[in-house]
Amino acid sequence: LSVGTDCSGMEAPIQALIGLNIHHHHEFACDNCEKVAKTIRANHSPRVFYPEIKQRDHSTTPYVDLYVAGFPCQPFSVAGKQQGFEDDQGRGIIFFEIAKYLNTQRPKIFILENVKGLVLMDNGKCLKSILTILRNIGKNDSDVRGATNGSFAYEIHHKILNTKDHGIPHSRPRWYCVGLRKDVVHTPSGGLAFSFPETIPCPTMDEFLDTPTKAPCTTQVVAQSSTAQHNIREARTKIIEAGF
Numbered sequence: 001l002s003v004g005t006d007c008s009g010m011e012a013p014i015q016a017l018i019g020l021n022i023h024h025h026h027e028f029a030c031d032n033c034e035k036v037a038k039t040i041r042a043n044h045s046p047r048v049f050y051p052e053i054k055q056r057d058h059s060t061t062p063y064v065d066l067y068v069a070g071f072p073c074q075p076f077s078v079a080g081k082q083q084g085f086e087d088d089q090g091r092g093i094i095f096f097e098i099a100k101y102l103n104t105q106r107p108k109i110f111i112l113e114n115v116k117g118l119v120l121m122d123n124g125k126c127l128k129s130i131l132t133i134l135r136n137i138g139k140n141d142s143d144v145r146g147a148t149n150g151s152f153a154y155e156i157h158h159k160i161l162n163t164k165d166h167g168i169p170h171s172r173p174r175w176y177c178v179g180l181r182k183d184v185v186h187t188p189s190g191g192l193a194f195s196f197p198e199t200i201p202c203p204t205m206d207e208f209l210d211t212p213t214k215a216p217c218t219t220q221v222v223a224q225s226s227t228a229q230h231n232i233r234e235a236r237t238k239i240i241e242a243g244f
Contacts, residue, residue, distance in 0.1 A: 004064035004107070006030045006053055006071070006098060011044050013068040013111070027062040053097045054090075058104040067107040069098045076118040076126065084126050095130060103137050106153060108184050112177040116160050119175050127175075131156060134179060154179040159196050167200035 001024040005013055008029040017024045029046035030053050031037060037049060050056050071094045075087035085092040102110055119127050138153025158177040163170050178194060185193045 001025070001066060002027050002062070002064040003066045003068070004028045004062060005046075005067075006069040006101070007094065008040055009036060009070065011040055013066075014044050024066075027064050030056070053094060056097070058097075058101045061101060061105065063105045063107065065108045067102070067105075067110040068112075069110070070113040071095050071098055073115040073118075076121055077115045082117065082121055084121055085129075096133075099133050099137070102134070102154075102179070106138070106181060108181045110154075110177075110179040112179075114175050116173040116175055119160060130177075131158070134177070153181060155182055155185055155194075157194055157196065161196065164202060165199040166197065167202055169202050 001017070001022060003013065003017065003024050004027050005011060006029075008031045011029065014024075014026055026044060026046045028048040028050060029040050029044070030050035031040070032052050037051065040046065040049065048062065050061070072087075072091035074089075075084050075092035076082065081087075085095070087093075098112065118130075121127070134154060134156055135152055156177065156179050158175065160173055160175050162174075163172040176196075178196075180194055
């Protein structure tokens with residue numbers, strides 16, 4: 001499986017593939033933050049690293065089977081100015097570079113991620129624009145990868161998913177968009193090859209706590225190192241002196 005990532009951050013897609021034990025080749029990564037670049041190079045080995053997507057030639061960027069991009073969320077977040085594509089720092093237009101890559105290289109599958117606010121912004125007009133661009137990739141093409149007799153190239157699925165609904169004790173609603181190239185997505189029976197995952201119940205807090213006991217509490221400091229013991233004693237002394 002060949003993989004490409006844009007706006008890579010800590011490379012969660014690559015970490016997921018490693019965790020799932022899926023053999024893959026990380027063809028390229030991209031991020032304009034020097035610290036992110038240092039982190040990626042320290043932990044992963046993309047064949048090519050691009051420091052700036054807006055200056056990249058998409059025609060020479062490697063083709064991949066799976067393309068993943070979490071384009072900047074600040075312009076679309078309810079916690080920000082919600083300037084969208086008009087973001088004064090130029091982050092909103094990065095989506096269009098992602099669309100250019102998709103239109104040029106036509107990966108078999110792409111996954112895009114952003115904040116929930118993108119769906120609600122400007123009464124849904126922002127999301128509508130994004131989906132229109134993605135759905136029109138390959139329109140009337142007949143000589144490029146993914147073309148199917150002049151039809152659109154991708155089958156698009158999108159949904160807001162929350163990590164707390166998938167076994168992780170953290171509320172993090174995010175918009176996910178999955179694009180499947182139409183010439184490779186259907187099963188032999190003619191059915192669709194994709195559906196979003198069902199929910200997974202979160203474990204209760206009780207499963208992580210020790211069994212209740214009536215044993216008396218002890219003030220004895222038990223630690224693995226003298227430094228830890230010293231810090232605990234100091235903290236305990238300050239708490240007592242403060243009258244707690």
